[in-house]
Amino acid sequence: MTAVTTRCAQGSPCWVSLMARDLGAAQEFYGPLLGWEFTAGPVRLGRYLRATLGGVPVAGLGLLPPGLGFPVSWTTYFAADSTDELAQRVRACGGTVAVGPLQADEAGRVAIVSDLSGAVFGLWEGQEHAGWQAVGVPGAPAWTELLTPEVGAAAAFYGSVFGHQVARVGPQAPARCEADALLRVDGRPVAGIRGAAGLRGGPPRWRVQFAVADVAAAAGAAVELGGRVLAGPQESPYGWLARLSDPEGGHFTVVQSGA
Template sequence: MSEFPEGAPCWVDAMFSDVEGAKAFYGDVLGWTFGESSSEYGNYTQAYADGKAVAAVVPPMPGAEGQSAWCLYFASPDARATAEKVKAAGGEVLMEPMEVGTFGSMMLGKEPSGAVFGIWQPGDHKGFEKMGEPGSFAWAELFTRDPATADAFLASVFPFGAQKMDDEVMDYKVFHVGGKDNMVLGRMVMDKDFPAEVPPYICVYFAVGDCDGAVKRATDRGAKLQFGPMDSPFGRFAALTDPQGANFSVIDLSTTVGDMPAMKDA
């Protein structure tokens, strides 16, 4: 794929204490295959769907052991400049920008309400080689208890436009880059159904050809079903937690039910 516009999701990875277990799990659930681990870069291992790079898994760095989580990376033409924007907007830089050989530069940050994210400035590694097809990234949503703070942060750091779902009950916002047709991120409010100990996070959606089949494969391998499967105008989807604690969702984009919700500028 060509380079991603600033602010667009361009990559995902996750740290797993049991990398081989993660490879077996996602290989079964999403059909991934895996490349050789790169010892030079902490045994970082890319995942592929039909030969296209779609994600990566890596062992935790010393001292960073704990519950696994998927990290979404947003594209940036200048990771250092984005890091300064993160700080100025009230966010936290967890890992200062660093070069990863000739592949590109990365940083890790936390938005003010608590969700962790990454920034990727591409070099040789441009990001996803496939999106929106089975086995690849499809969508992402920021879950937060403080939507006003999160919204203001995102608008300050990235060149986002925004629309809000025209719904008196649900507070759901969609951010776009370069026009309303290029939606890149959703924002959900964490309600009382979310345990207090669950911090804000970005949930990554992976496309699948059969949502119910993917859920069965996941739960048969020890995943916990959090929500769904449920039909929607966007696709049939479900939310899961993998055996090592990483939250993710699966969505069958080809199975849609109902009309698209009305949106208004926000």
């Protein structure tokens, strides 16, 4: 297993969390699909579960507040040296701070924010809980990317908020089905930004990818568990992938891992 034993550098994706209407149904879907087990997480913001893979945390499941009409969705969280400071930068750069910053028990400090186009993401200042502890292996997060109509504005926004380089890849990238820009931390790409062609009518959003050993098998299992296949399986520059939906409409992507 590819273990993450140190705290992620500021601006790096460090956690993903699903906000669901039915936590039991979410466990019954994602548990067998990705090989997860579940433990209790912080309760300050409502009932919350941590998904574990081989005993280490890789993702979270939270409960949507009833009656507000929010969609079931996955949220990407970025590591913050100071959640309060980064939340102020989000505001200064034209984004919105929707929740927090708040203390999540002893686990850490969190804020839910959105960028200029309304794409929602989280800021996480890890304390007892630094973030995911495995990446890129079957069942763990593999990649996350922003779908947005304004790649240039998004690149400037995230570069300013996190204080890291966001590099445009070049005009040939869309033809190769690659990201249009890459957020880099210490020279290493950690997340992608993809232009409006990938939105397929949906709102701007961060899209989460999970590694699986066999994309076709995972897509078939998702259907058997009550989910849907939205696209694929198909080959991409990153390997075979498929876009899926869980039974409550939460979208995510699975990508084949060589691990």
